[in-house]
Amino acid sequence: MQINELDSLAFASMLRQGAVQLGKDKKVVNDLNVFPIPDGDTGDNMLMTLKAGCASLPASDSQSRGGKTKLSLYEVAQAASSGMLLGARGNSGVILSRIFAGLAKGLQGVVEAGTTALAKAMQAAVDEAYKSVPVPVEGTIITVLREGVAGTDACGDLNQYFETLLEAMQTSLDHTPELLPVLKDAGVVDSGGAGLLSIFRGMNDALNGIVSEEEVALTTVAAPTIELDKFNENSTLEFGYCTEFLLRLMRSKVDLDSFDENVVFNYLNKVGESVVAFREGTIIKVHVHTFTPGAILNEMQKYGEFLTIKIENMALQHHQSANQDNASFKTPPKKYGVVTVATGEGLINAFREIGADEVIAGGQTMNPSTQDFMDAFARIHAQHILVFPNNKNIKMAADQAADLYKGADIHVLPSATIGEGYYGIGSIDRDNANVEEVVASVTEIMQQVVTGMVSTAIRDAEGDQVSVRTGDYVGYSGKQILSDSPDRETAAKGLIERLGAASRDVMLVFFGEQVPQNEAESLVADLQTQYKNLEIMLNNGAQPVYDYIIVCI
Numbered sequence: 001m002q003i004n005e006l007d008s009l010a011f012a013s014m015l016r017q018g019a020v021q022l023g024k025d026k027k028v029v030n031d032l033n034v035f036p037i038p039d040g041d042t043g044d045n046m047l048m049t050l051k052a053g054c055a056s057l058p059a060s061d062s063q064s065r066g067g068k069t070k071l072s073l074y075e076v077a078q079a080a081s082s083g084m085l086l087g088a089r090g091n092s093g094v095i096l097s098r099i100f101a102g103l104a105k106g107l108q109g110v111v112e113a114g115t116t117a118l119a120k121a122m123q124a125a126v127d128e129a130y131k132s133v134p135v136p137v138e139g140t141i142i143t144v145l146r147e148g149v150a151g152t153d154a155c156g157d158l159n160q161y162f163e164t165l166l167e168a169m170q171t172s173l174d175h176t177p178e179l180l181p182v183l184k185d186a187g188v189v190d191s192g193g194a195g196l197l198s199i200f201r202g203m204n205d206a207l208n209g210i211v212s213e214e215e216v217a218l219t220t221v222a223a224p225t226i227e228l229d230k231f232n233e234n235s236t237l238e239f240g241y242c243t244e245f246l247l248r249l250m251r252s253k254v255d256l257d258s259f260d261e262n263v264v265f266n267y268l269n270k271v272g273e274s275v276v277a278f279r280e281g282t283i284i285k286v287h288v289h290t291f292t293p294g295a296i297l298n299e300m301q302k303y304g305e306f307l308t309i310k311i312e313n314m315a316l317q318h319h320q321s322a323n324q325d326n327a328s329f330k331t332p333p334k335k336y337g338v339v340t341v342a343t344g345e346g347l348i349n350a351f352r353e354i355g356a357d358e359v360i361a362g363g364q365t366m367n368p369s370t371q372d373f374m375d376a377f378a379r380i381h382a383q384h385i386l387v388f389p390n391n392k393n394i395k396m397a398a399d400q401a402a403d404l405y406k407g408a409d410i411h412v413l414p415s416a417t418i419g420e421g422y423y424g425i426g427s428i429d430r431d432n433a434n435v436e437e438v439v440a441s442v443t444e445i446m447q448q449v450v451t452g453m454v455s456t457a458i459r460d461a462e463g464d465q466v467s468v469r470t471g472d473y474v475g476y477s478g479k480q481i482l483s484d485s486p487d488r489e490t491a492a493k494g495l496i497e498r499l500g501a502a503s504r505d506v507m508l509v510f511f512g513e514q515v516p517q518n519e520a521e522s523l524v525a526d527l528q529t530q531y532k533n534l535e536i537m538l539n540n541g542a543q544p545v546y547d548y549i550i551v552c553i
Contacts, residue, residue, distance in 0.1 A: 003158040003207060005112040008076035012057045013211060014203035015080055019050045020212045021202025022195060029198065032191035034182050035479060036461035036468050037453075037545070041365045042191040045090035048369065049097055050199065052087020053080040072111040077104040082246075082280055085400070086374070090367035092192040094396040095132055095141055097370075099196075101280075102128025108281070115161045119154035122165075132396075139179030141192030147172035148200075162204040169197045186461070231315040239314035240291040243272075246307040247284045247300050254303050256282060265406045267299060274378040278404040283307070287378070289314065336430050336438070337382030337408070340421050341368060341390050344543030347418065347510060354426045357382075365545055367394050373401035377408060384435050386428065386442070387412045388421035411439050416478075419451030419551030422508070450504075452477040452495045454488065454548040473547065488515070489523050492548050499552055501531055508551040510541030515548070523548075 003010075022029070026043030033040025056079050058071055081104040084097035106124030110117055126149050129142045136142055151168030152161060173193045177184040205211070247264075249256060261279040264286075268275045272288035279285075284304070290296055293311050300306070340356045342348050343363040351359045358376040362368040377385055385408050389395045395412065402410035415421040427445040432438050454475050461468040461481065468474055468484045475483035475495025483494030501507060507527070511520035517540065524538045541549060 005114055006073060006118060006158055007112045008071045008073045010207065011073055012076055014206040015050070015057065016054050017206035017211055018199035018202035019047065019054050021205065022047050022050060022198045025198040029191050029195045032188045032194055034186040034188060036457045036459045037455040037474055040191065041090065041367065042092045043195055045093040045367050046096050046192070046195040049084050049088045049093035052369070053084035053100060056080055056083025073113055074104065074107040074110050077107050078281060078283065082283065082285060085280065086371040087369050088397055088400060089369045090393045091396045092141060092195065093367070094400055095129055095192065096196070098132035099125045099129045099145060102126070105281070115156060115158055116154050118158065118161065119152065122149045139176040139183060140190050141196050143176065143179065144169050144172045144190065144193030144196055158207060162207055166197070166200060166204060169200060173197055231313055235315065237291065240289050241293045242312045242314050243290055243293040243296060244287045245300070245309045247286065247304045248307050249282045249284065249304040264300070264303065268296070269406065271296060275407040276374050276378055276404070277406045333381045333383050335383055335433065336428060337380035337385040338388070338425055338428070339373065339376045339380070339385055340388040340425060341394055342418065344513065344541045346539055346541040347543050350539060350541070351422065351425065354422060355428065356425055362394065364391055364393065368397060370397045370401045370404070373398050374405050377401065377405045377410065382408055384409045384411060386439070388415040388424055390415050390418050390421040392416050411435065413439065413442060413446070415446055417451035418549050419449045419508070420446040422551060423449050423553055448553055450477060450499050450552045452482065452499050452550040453546045454492050454495060455546050488547055489519065492523055492550070493526070496527065496550055499550060501534060501552055504534060504552040506553050507534055507536045508539060509536065510539045510543065510549040512541060512543045512547045
């Protein structure tokens with residue numbers, strides 16, 4: 001079936017089928033992880049990001065309902081892009097969201113796209129993807145996209161274009177080990193590039209009329225349960241309304257070329273609370289808590305018209321604890337708030353005890369989304385919010401959330417490990433009014449912390465003076481393998497020695513959910529005998545994946 005024009009309905013179906021295909025391939029993509037422990041989650045992150053985009057698509061049967069004009073390709077691509085922006089998880093998810101943001105920008109004003117228009121938009125996607133990475137690394141997802149687009153001829157119909165694109169992307173993916181030695185050493189191709197190819201294969205299937213029954217599951221959302229008795233005829237409106245909307249700026253009302261969206265943001269911060277707002281093209285996305293949603297909606301119509309509106313009485317929302325927090329916003333904001341990321345009940349409690357206001361559940365194999373960070377920011381009533389991602393793969397989503405959030409000044413700290421985040425939060429001088437000094441001091445403290453982990457190897461590998469065998473326990477710091485043993489305790493002791501514990505003052509040992517407490521206590525008893533001048537503290541972190549997290553300072 002020859003396709004010459006791509007419309008909004010077909011594009012929406014292609015995105016959904018791309019998600020279906022990635023869902024089938026995500027384990028393969030995850031397993032392309034180059035490190036010999038089970039921390040590969042590229043497929044999961046990309047899938048959740050794409051699903052967020054699919055969830056933001058207009059319902060296919062409503063685009064032409066009632067004789068109204070069908071939405072343009074650009075409008076649907078922009079809606080998907082906005083969803084991915086907020087749903088982006090991990091480095092791969094953030095880059096994926098920027099790829100589709102670039103695609104949407106390239107389709108601006110396009111109602112239906114032929115091959116030439118689509119090729120132009122794909123080049124815009126390449127440009128946006130490269131801009132999203134501070135230091136672009138070739139041999140990754142951005143290379144597969146760039147070489148795929150560059151190797152595709154814009155002549156012919158859309159079927160030919162996609163077939164050529166897939167072939168060029170596959171060739172590029174196969175070549176990634178030649179560009180990145182770490183891939184070649186592990187005998188794998190780049191996981192992000194593989195995920196992107198999987199998505200475009202699914203999109204190509206939908207273009208050719210091959211749509212899986214599983215697509216329905218992506219678009220079906222259960223209606224929320226509303227407990228109406230939480231607000232009856234005798235209630236008092238204590239918490240106000242959670243108000244969300246998409247506002248399309250209109251040329252008839254504002255000069256789009258010179259319009260400063262800060263006019264909107266400043267107004268919202270003056271009249272509302274928990275403001276989350278950002279502009280993407282001619283659309284402004286807003287979340288605000290207010291007692292007078294009608295006044296805000298009337299003000300917003302000075303600038304444009306609404307695409308969507310949602311207003312909820314917060315007394316009926318599911319999380320009563322969040323409502324109580326919102327009530328406290330009547331008091332002046334505190335100087336500093338803290339958001340961090342951890343998984344495992346013990347670790348989460350430890351971060352709360354050390355001073356974190358919000359601990360987002362997540363880690364190496366469960367990266368939080370941009371929206372997760374923005375929701376956490378909105379629950380904190382502070383002038384400055386310090387963010388500790390505790391993982392390099394989470395920092396991009398935190399940075400993106402910081403750029404979007406308008407309710408406070410957000411400072412994302414370079415914490416790459418649990419240890420850096422823990423000691424960093426503990427070192428915050430909350431009495432110092434100079435935020436730059438506080439950030440600099442915390443950063444300096446974190447640079448003195450070393451963190452190591454013990455986990456189980458999922459493949460053979462060679463490290464620095466260490467040979468790893470599948471099923472062994474591996475001790476490592478960053479991406480450097482420091483110990484290996486069939487015995488967990490031996491691997492932990494080898495790791496601790498290589499971390500330089502003899503020259504350190506304090507060691508924290510967080511043991512994971514798979515480690516019996518008596519085993520952890522035995523390990524610490526042996527360490528105290530070996531390192532007599534080292535203060536050692538044992539904590540039940542209950543974290544998954546990592547049997548031990550060792551933190552030294």
